[in-house]
Amino acid sequence: MSHQRAHYLANVPEEQFFCVHNGSTLKNLFDLRELLRGADEESYNYHVTSEKNDFKSWISDAVKDKELANQLENGMTKDRMMEIVEARINSMEYHTPEAPKIEVCKEPMDEKIDEVLKELDKPIEPIPIAETKQQKSTGRFGYFMTGLAIGFGIGILFAYAWMKLLPKLF
Numbered sequence: 619m620s621h622q623r624a625h626y627l628a629n630v631p632e633e634q635f636f637c638v639h640n641g642s643t644l645k646n647l648f649d650l651r652e653l654l655r656g657a658d659e660e661s662y663n664y665h666v667t668s669e670k671n672d673f674k675s676w677i678s679d680a681v682k683d684k685e686l687a688n689q690l691e692n693g694m695t696k697d698r699m700m701e702i703v704e705a706r707i708n709s710m711e712y713h714t715p716e717a718p719k720i721e722v723c724k725e726p727m728d729e730k731i732d733e734v735l736k737e738l739d740k741p742i743e744p745i746p747i748a749e750t751k752q753q754k755s756t757g758r759f760g761y762f763m764t765g766l767a768i769g770f771g772i773g774i775l776f777a778y779a780w781m782k783l784l785p786k787l788f
Contacts, residue, residue: 626683627710634680636672639664647681647707654700668693 629645636644640661644650650673654662665672671692678687686706690699 626681626686627707630680634676636676636680644676647677647683647686647703650677651700651703651707654696654703657696659696662696666692666694666696666699673699 627647636650638644638653638657638661640657642649642653644653669692671690671694674687674690674692677683677690681687683706686703689702689706
């Protein structure tokens with residue numbers, strides 16, 4: 619591992635430790651990775667808002683890893699920041715030439731959303747169906763009523779036969 623990479627992974631001087639809102643102290647990028655893995659949203663959102671990113675500032679000023687700091691943005695989600703920090707650590711730990719740059723989508727999402735909505739607005743061709751739902755439900759009801767009438771008729775026949783048979787048995 620190069621001297622510069624070892625420096626990025628080492629502890630920063632004590633006067634530059636990062637005191638987290640939840641009481642934790644960050645001494646190096648490994649501590650930051652662990653914090654991001656387990657931090658609650660309240661603690662994270664205290665340090666990262668749309669106007670600031672305290673972790674980015676600490677990485678730039680104390681850790682002195684400008685390349686990593688440049689990949690982090692204000693308002694970035696905790697999971698996204700964790701991915702970027704983890705990729706940077708892994709690239710330095712495993713002697714890879716450089717950490718892969720993670721591209722952040724800079725184009726407005728409104729255009730993509732409009733494209734998807736246009737696709738959804740296209741008319742759908744009807745699928746030919748042999749029977750409509752109304753016909754099926756009417757047909758089912760008709761079958762039900764026919765079965766009910768037949769069952770009722772058979773029941774009356776059995777009742778009549780039982781009444782005729784019962785006096786002969788006693």
